Amino acid sequence: xxxxxxxxxxxxxxxxxKVMVKNDDVKLIEGNPHVxxxxxxxxxxxxxxxxxxxxxxxVKSPLIRTGPRGAGQWREATWEEALDYVAEKLKEIKEKxxxxxxxxxxxxxxxxxxxKTFMKAIGSPNYFTHDSCCxxxxxxxxxxxxxxxxxxxxxxxxxxxxxxxxxRNYFESIELKVVKQLTQALDNGTKLTYIDPRITVxxxxxxxxxxxxxxxxxxxxxxxxxxxxxxxxxxKEFVNRWVLGFKALQSFIxxxxxxxxxxxxxxxxxxxxxxxxxxxxxxxxVIFHYGxxxxxxxxxxxxxxxxxxxxxxxxxxEAPGGLFFKKGAKDAGKKALGKLVDQELPKVxxxxxxxxxxxxxxxxxxxxxxxxxxxxxxxxxxPYPIKAVLVxxxxxxxxxxxxxxxxQAFSKLDLLVAIDIHFSETAWLADVILPxxxxxxxxxxxxxxxxxxxxxxxxxxxxxxxxxxxxGWEIMKELADRLNIGNYFxxxxxxxxxxxxxxxxxxxxxxxEAKGVVSLSKDPIYWERQEGLKFKTPSGKIEFVSSLFEKxxxxxxxxxxxxxxxxxxxxxxxxxxxxxxxxxxxxNIPLLNELVSENLLWINTREAEKLGVKNGQMVEVSSSxxxxxxRAFVTDLIHPHAVFMLHGxxxxxxxxxxxxxxxxxxxxxxxxxxxxxxxxPALQHVHVKxxxxx
Numbered sequence: 001x002x003x004x005x006x007x008x009x010x011x012x013x014x015x016x017x018k019v020m021v022k023n024d025d026v027k028l029i030e031g032n033p034h035v036x037x038x039x040x041x042x043x044x045x046x047x048x049x050x051x052x053x054x055x056x057x058x059v060k061s062p063l064i065r066t067g068p069r070g071a072g073q074w075r076e077a078t079w080e081e082a083l084d085y086v087a088e089k090l091k092e093i094k095e096k097x098x099x100x101x102x103x104x105x106x107x108x109x110x111x112x113x114x115x116k117t118f119m120k121a122i123g124s125p126n127y128f129t130h131d132s133c134c135x136x137x138x139x140x141x142x143x144x145x146x147x148x149x150x151x152x153x154x155x156x157x158x159x160x161x162x163x164x165x166x167x168r169n170y171f172e173s174i175e176l177k178v179v180k181q182l183t184q185a186l187d188n189g190t191k192l193t194y195i196d197p198r199i200t201v202x203x204x205x206x207x208x209x210x211x212x213x214x215x216x217x218x219x220x221x222x223x224x225x226x227x228x229x230x231x232x233x234x235x236k237e238f239v240n241r242w243v244l245g246f247k248a249l250q251s252f253i254x255x256x257x258x259x260x261x262x263x264x265x266x267x268x269x270x271x272x273x274x275x276x277x278x279x280x281x282x283x284x285x286v287i288f289h290y291g292x293x294x295x296x297x298x299x300x301x302x303x304x305x306x307x308x309x310x311x312x313x314x315x316x317x318e319a320p321g322g323l324f325f326k327k328g329a330k331d332a333g334k335k336a337l338g339k340l341v342d343q344e345l346p347k348v349x350x351x352x353x354x355x356x357x358x359x360x361x362x363x364x365x366x367x368x369x370x371x372x373x374x375x376x377x378x379x380x381x382x383p384y385p386i387k388a389v390l391v392x393x394x395x396x397x398x399x400x401x402x403x404x405x406x407x408q409a410f411s412k413l414d415l416l417v418a419i420d421i422h423f424s425e426t427a428w429l430a431d432v433i434l435p436x437x438x439x440x441x442x443x444x445x446x447x448x449x450x451x452x453x454x455x456x457x458x459x460x461x462x463x464x465x466x467x468x469x470x471x472g473w474e475i476m477k478e479l480a481d482r483l484n485i486g487n488y489f490x491x492x493x494x495x496x497x498x499x500x501x502x503x504x505x506x507x508x509x510x511x512x513e514a515k516g517v518v519s520l521s522k523d524p525i526y527w528e529r530q531e532g533l534k535f536k537t538p539s540g541k542i543e544f545v546s547s548l549f550e551k552x553x554x555x556x557x558x559x560x561x562x563x564x565x566x567x568x569x570x571x572x573x574x575x576x577x578x579x580x581x582x583x584x585x586x587x588n589i590p591l592l593n594e595l596v597s598e599n600l601l602w603i604n605t606r607e608a609e610k611l612g613v614k615n616g617q618m619v620e621v622s623s624s625x626x627x628x629x630x631r632a633f634v635t636d637l638i639h640p641h642a643v644f645m646l647h648g649x650x651x652x653x654x655x656x657x658x659x660x661x662x663x664x665x666x667x668x669x670x671x672x673x674x675x676x677x678x679x680x681p682a683l684q685h686v687h688v689k690x691x692x693x694x
Contacts, residue, residue, distance in 0.1 A: 005032055005516020007447060007459040009439035010045035010052070011582040012107065013175050014447060016516055017046065019440065019462040026050050026440055026463055034515035037177035044580055046176075048591040052438055053466060057588060057656060058422050059435035060467035069411045069429045072654065079470065079478075086432050087482035089415045090122075093387045099123035100350040101385050105371050106130070106392035110444040110459065111473045113339035114489070115392060118476050120345040121485040125352045126386065131368035133399045137678025138294035139365050141304035144546040144556075145312075147536025149365065152326050154451055155289065157181040159321035161282035162191040164275070165289045166217055166307070171201040173292075173577035191282075193275060195220070195267075197574065197639035198602065208275075214572045214642045214684065215297050215563040216265040221306035222560060223261030223269075224276045226253045228313055233280035235315025242533060243312055245545030245556065252557040264562060266639075283314040285321030294680055301363075301678025302558065305546075312542045318527045325527070325534075326450035329505070332520040337448055337456070337501045345488060353377045353386055356679070362552040364679030372400045372672055372681045375409035388415040392472060393436070397425035398584040398648060401670030401681050402625050419472055422588065428653045435469040437461075442471035443494045446501050449517075452524035458512040461494075473497060554677055569611070570687045571603070571643040573623070575666045584648040587659040598663035599646035600633040603690060608634040611690060618693045623669040623686050629693060630664035643690060 004019045008029070016032035018040075029049050031038040052058075062082035067073025077085070093101055103126035104119050106112065112129070119127040131139060135150060142150040157163060158181040170179050186192060186205065194206035195217070203209045212220060228234050229250050239246050258269035279286045288310040294300050316322025329336040351358050354373040357366030364370050374396070378386045389410070397406050403425075410416055410429050418427035419434045427433050436442075440462045447457040477489045491497040498509050511518050527533050538547045545556045566572055580595040581587055601619060613619055615634040620627060621643070628650055638644055650665025666683075673682045 001027070004460055004462040005458070005512070006462055007110075007439070007444075007457055008042075008046045008049065009459075010049050010586065014110075014457075015042070015046060015176050016457050017042065018516075021462050024463050026053055031176070032516055035517055037180055041176055041180060043174045043176050044595060045582055045586060045592065048586070048589055049440060051591045052589050053440050053463070055589060057658075058438075058467065059420065059427070059433055060469070062435060062468070063433040065431050070407075072428065074433075079468070082432055082434060083475075083478050083482060086415070086417050086434070087479055089431075090388060090479075090483060093414055094122065097385055097387050098350075100125060100353070101387040102126065102390070103128065103353065103374065103386050103388070104390040104392065105374065105394050105396060107394045108368075109393060110447050111476070113341045113445065114473050114476050117340040117343075117345065117488055118480060118485075120341070120348055121480065121488045122483060123346055123348055123350075125348045125350045126369070128369040128371040128374060130371065130394055130399060132364070132370040132679045133295055133372055133681055135292060135294045135680065136364060136368065136370060137300035137675050137680035138291060138304045139368070140363055140678040141290075141294075141301050141308060143365065144301075144363065144548045145305060145308050145537070145543050146325075148325060149367075150290070152450075153290075154324050154326050155287050156321050156324060156452070157287065158185055159285060160185060160190055160287045161285040161321060162193070162279055163287045163289060164193045164279060165195065165202065165206075166291060167196045167576075168289050168291050169196070169200045169202045169576060171205060172579045174579055191278070197642045198644050199637035210267045210271065211639055213264070213266040213563070213565075214574060214639060218299055218303040218306055219256070219261045219264040219560060220267060220272065221303065221310060222253055222256035223258045223272050224310060225249065225306070225313065226256050227258060227273050227276035228280060228310075229253060231277070233276060234313040235283055238284075238315030238317070238529075239313065241530070242317070242535075242541050244537075244539045244541040244543045248557065249309065249544045256560065279314065284316040284319035286314050286316060287311065287322060288314070294678070296682065296684045298673065298675050298682045298685060299561065300675045300680050300682065304678070308542075309544060312544075317542070318529050318533060324452060326454070327452065327521070327525040328448060328450040328454050329520055331525050332454055334520050335505045337446055337505065338503055339501070340488065343488065351383070353383060355383070361676070361679075363548060363554055363677050370674065370679045371396060372674060375400060375402075375406045376672070378409040378412055379405075387413060388417075389413055390417045390419070391426050391430070392419040393421075395424040395426045395584045397429070398665070398667050401667050401672040401683060403665060403668040404626060405672065406667070419475055421469075422585075423653045423655055424584070425651065425653060434475050435467065436472045436475070437465045437469040441465040441469065443498075444471065444473065446498060452526070453522070454520045454525070456507065456512075456518045456520065458509070458516055460516075549677075565641055566687045570689055571607070572641055572684060573621075573666070573669060573686050573688045574642050574644040574684050575647045576644065578646050581646070581648055587648055587651060587662075588656040590658060593658045596646070597659070599630065599649040601630045601664070601690070602633050602635055602638045602644040604638050604640040604642075605634055605636050607640050608632065611692065613690065613692045620691050620693055621664060621669060621688050623671070623688045625671055625686070626668040628664035628668050643688065
């Protein structure tokens with residue numbers, strides 16, 4: 001038996017793993033026993049990686065479309081033919097429409113520095129990630145207050161004395177290391193408060209649960225800040241030293257009393273006051289969790305800013321049991337890994353097609369873009385035409401709201417290329433599919449695992465590819481060579497890529513052999529809290545009154561807009577994740593499909609009775625954008641104003657036989673409406689009607 005240390009990719013968390021291999025076959029996958037917080041553990045998705053490896057419904061060779069888009073008519077091609085085809089098409093489009101007419105979108109990953117380099121080298125500003133559809137408004141909230149993106153922040157759950165979660169359903173959408181930390185903390189006496197319109201598994205672990213009215217989280221936070229400021233419960237020393245705009249917040253928050261919030265949220269004023277006091281009692285070791293996916297409502301950026309404000313009022317920044325900023329190699333006195341994007345690249349002067357970083361959309365993050373705007377840009381050709389889109393391990397058809405509009409947009413392209421491991425909904429429309437080897441079959445760029453104790457982690461190939469697939473970094477290099485920009489990709493092998501990254505660090509690839517990870521710091525690295533906090537804002541402080549916002553004519557404290565309840569017989573559609581599946585990527589994997597083969601529509605018992613809907617009955621769900629069918633789950637565990645379904649079902653690709661037409665597709669129902677300050681789509685803005693199918 002051979003043991004290979006690597007990194008899981010069954011979700012985006014990237015847990016370090018130990019892969020047991022015999023005769024070029026994976027026998028078992030476990031968590032890396034040498035990594036603190038993992039110590040051999042693995043979640044159901046991670047364990048099912050063995051199943052993915054041998055899945056006969058993966059894309060097995062390069063494919064070129066021969067029939068109409070979406071008809072499933074393909075011919076197999078050699079890699080040379082497929083890459084030549086893509087390169088020639090890109091050359092033609094670039095010559096006719098300019099490099100700005102080419103866009104690339106991906107789910108951010110270890111090789112994103114390669115994708116960014118590719119786009120800069122061809123001269124296009126239109127690089128997108130999935131970030132806006134997941135947490136773009138959280139990103140903007142953090143940048144507007146601290147100068148850092150949300151990915152630079154972390155939470156010290158293990159040492160917290162009170163954790164307040166707003167729909168962050170840890171025990172079902174698993175971040176394994178944090179779940180273990182939270183479980184241990186609860187055993188050690190940490191208090192957990194959970195706020196959500198739906199009673200999730202995480203809610204059942206909480207000391208106190210509040211069923212909040214959907215869409216009113218910001219009202220709750222304004223009332224909490226009202227109590228904390230009025231009663232002097234905040235950390236005065238920290239706020240005076242490190243917060244800009246406290247007095248403006250104090251004045252703004254005065255009308256938003258707990259009694260007012262009770263009418264808006266459905267949570268009693270007494271409970272709001274109690275939560276504010278209980279949280280403040282254990283400051284700074286208290287966490288108002290700022291969330292992960294922040295694509296719910298149109299006021300999302302202000303809700304996420306309010307959470308960061310609450311943490312700052314508690315003075316928990318860089319304190320054990322609070323919020324910290326992740327430390328990397330430089331903080332540990334080491335040289336950072338080399339990235340291709342850090343070399344001298346052609347300067348891209350064109351503005352982004354989505355307007356991000358321009359006066360049209362100044363506050364969202366141009367490093368990621370706002371990908372849900374891409375379909376409308378393609379259709380309208382405003383501000384200019386987008387003619388080619390490369391899609392790498394991303395499925396915008398099922399990630400961006402309004403499925404039919406997305407289909408119309410992607411069908412209009414002169415070239416759509418999918419680099420993926422399976423037939424995603426987007427790949428099914430593509431002109432060319434370039435099949436990527438899965439994470440067990442390939443190595444990738446070395447991971448910088450930044451945190452309180454930064455480290456480097458290596459993904460190594462555990463087995464040879466099962467089909468005619470290639471790693472994505474090789475595919476991009478081959479395309480670059482054909483487009484005469486190969487000089488920006490100074491590697492010809494995985495070993496070359498690793499050597500490029502490690503040059504000058506004093507670390508060799510052999511240093512990863514024993515444990516799969518190289519630690520850069522023995523002890524946690526905290527900034528000194530009196531004078532040593534390093535915020536990247538113009539003021540050097542946490543900006544409640546945001547320089548980013550105010551200079552662009554955006555209010556730091558807009559008046560709260562009341563949330564109207566749905567009309568009689570309508571519901572706000574809520575979506576989320578479960579323990580068995582990752583977004584839209586795992587529904588067809590046999591073992592995971594057995595665990596959860598379809599999504600259900602959670603509907604409140606009283607409301608179901610009014611509609612004549614019985615538990616387990618098929619129902620029709622309709623919105624302004626579309627209609628789908630799904631099985632009802634009638635329960636008291638959801639607010640009567642809402643219905644809920646898991647994301648990623650209702651698949652239309654027939655070759656995915658296990659998940660084809662199982663459950664309902666949420667993007668078919670959602671309206672493509674964006675928080676135009678933060679950048680996230682308001683995925684839970686849409687109201688739907690439900691009727692039983694006789």
